[in-house]
């Protein structure tokens with residue numbers, strides 16, 4: 001029993017943090033977010049895709065470093081590592097609010113890998129792994145903006161009830177409408193598909209994931225865990241920034257961080273982050289090495305805690321920064337916005353608690369045996 | 372990361388499970404009485420049974436009657452105890468707090484005299500830290516100990532002392548230097564409760580049970596040989612006790628929480644209340660919190676195994692546990708209704724007893740202070 005990243009895993013995470021501290025500074029995030037003109041993405045075969053919301057150079061670099069393919073099997077051009085390693089990196093991308101379409105792409109790769117047909121894997125995984133193709137995952141009926149969803153990318157739409165099928169829409173399928181989401185640090189699309197009808201033909205625009213309309217599960221669960229990991233990183237950054245700020249900011253002749261109301265607010269932030277992180281890495285471990293029967297609830301618990309923590313902690317960060325926290329000039333709003341989108345992505349806290357409740361009703365929520 | 376148990380740990384767990392099946396609630400253990408004195412006798416008998424099976428102090432070294440179990444095995448022990456629905460041993464304070472504190476700070480004579488009777492429950496312990504004017508402000512202790520020859524003469528009052536009515540020994544913190552700054556003039560003693568000058572008066576709790584007491588000390592005597600960790604070191608020694616308090620119980624308490632939750636889920640399903648989406652949401656939230664607690668406890672344990680002592684993070688789990696338990700019993704009122712609001716047993720008792728969770732062992736406010744200052748490094752509070 002060792003509830004801590006292994007040395008290799010810590011090394012991967014440390015390297016990610018170091019690189020992103022240099023590449024994805026708040027100054028750079030701001031520059032990308034405030035860019036007016038559409039810029040080419042630099043993706044070779046998809047030059048028609050443009051967005052103002054991305055750091056193309058960083059995205060390219062991440063692809064070259066193999067981050068985008070870290071959890072993709074080697075036979076499909078990835079590095080063949082697990083969800084734990086992917087979560088560790090994704091946490092850092094959240095921490096840095098990196099302006100890249102990473103989250104959607106790795107989430108799509110997980111779903112294709114675990115639920116796609118062999119042909120679909122061969123078709124899509126190498127491109128996703130290399131970062132040349134962006135991906136996105138969303139649920140049916142979900143009108144939330146989907147990070148990474150673009151007309152030129154690969155879009156996975158999964159049944160929100162989790163016992164329905166998922167469909168896969170390739171570049172140019174016409175299901176994505178690009179939108180300006182509240183999070184201006186990356187591109188988003190809206191995918192207006194209310195339901196997937198197993199009897200229907202997907203309008204000829206898409207294909208069934210796995211070739212037939214079968215219930216989604218292990219891929220979507222993994223994608224959900226990765227979204228939770230990004231939220232953990234976003235919330236941790238909000239906490240770190242807040243603690244640093246309240247140590248410096250003085251009112252009534254003392255640092256505001258010496259006031260108990262402020263201290264207790266920060267303590268609550270830490271508690272929320274700690275809960276979310278514990279559940280997220282537990283779920284990641286379940287995905288890589290645990291009992292597959294326990295994965296759905298583990299993933300649901302992680303996302304429920306991370307969605308709530310992401311919202312609460314970034315809101316508290318704005319509050320504890322006072323007036324400056326409410327300005328465009330202060331950087332905490334990038335975190336709040338990213339957290340709001342991620343909290344809704346692939347279902348919010350309520351959605352995932354419903355899944356836990358359903359498992360409880362079926363007597364399968366697991367009573368935490370065997371750690 | 373590796374969240375699997377080693378073969379040794381699994382063997383330990385299976386041996387314990389087998390033993391518990393025979394001796395625990397499903398086997399030889401009679402049902403729990405409701406009368407407080409009878410309940411104490413029952414738990415004491417249970418501790419003897421545990422001791423006979425060498426399960427009383429699993430984390431104690433073998434030389435003093437323990438199993439020399441690792442931290443993980445100790446955690447497994449508490450999880451299994453909870454899972455079997457078995458009670459804690461009677462003298463939790465002795466096994467988890469006094470014993471480990473003596474092992475760190477006590478001298479050989481103290482260990483020889485005091486340790487053996489803890490595991491067998493022949494002599495039990497209480498914790499005399501709090502006073503009327505020194506609760507959260509534990510450093511403000513006023514009870515005085517004055518040296519006379521090779522004895523200390525103690526005068527003062529302690530309060531909220533759990534189990535004092537049954538205890539032979541008290542972990543007593545008293546002021547031995549009036550002039551030294553607040554935290555510096557304290558000394559940690561072992562006080563014999565069975566003597567003149569020790570007056571124990573029951574304090575009835577919100578539940579109607581007298582679980583804790585006031586202790587009036589008037590000329591009680593402590594031989595110099597019962598000073599633990601040296602005169603003037605009371606604050607440091609007491610911190611060892613408090614750290615163990617926050618870390619040690621985490622495992623048992625979270626399993627107890629899990630059992631309560633399973634029971635509540637079953638009742639909610641049986642009555643159809645679980646179909647109410649708001650109830651279902653709260654049940655699921657409790658599941659998420661309980662699971663987070665379990666994982667945080669294991670995570671804390673990995674850290675202890677890596678770096679030694681329990682850290683201030685124990686404050687996070689203590690706080691989360693008390694809050695979750697309180698949410699759970701409140702939900703029970705909404706689920707089972709009448710049963711939670713009538714009588715003085717079952718959910719009704721739990722509903723009231725849970726209010727103490729965020730006060731005992733340091734209030735939630737104090738835990739938050741500790742987290743802010745010692746984990747997050749924020750400036751000293753005001």
Ligand SMILES: Cc1cc2nc3c(=O)[nH]c(=O)nc-3n(C[C@H](O)[C@H](O)[C@H](O)COP(=O)(O)OP(=O)(O)OC[C@H]3O[C@@H](n4cnc5c(N)ncnc54)[C@H](O)[C@@H]3O)c2cc1C
Pocket residue numbers: 260497498499500501503505506507508530531532533534583727730731732733734735736737740
């Ligand atoms: C069931 C139970 C069993 C107990 N068993 C024992 C025992 O066996 N031995 C023992 O020694 N003690 C025991 N205690 C006592 C317990 O440790 C104290 O009650 C506790 O530390 C709080 O102290 P207090 O009651 O004096 O409250 P106070 O310190 O008077 O606190 C009153 C309120 O003020 C808040 N407060 C105080 N200081 C601060 C601060 N600095 N910042 C923010 N808020 C603050 C508190 O959080 C609380 O809400 C027990 C208590 C209970 C409820």
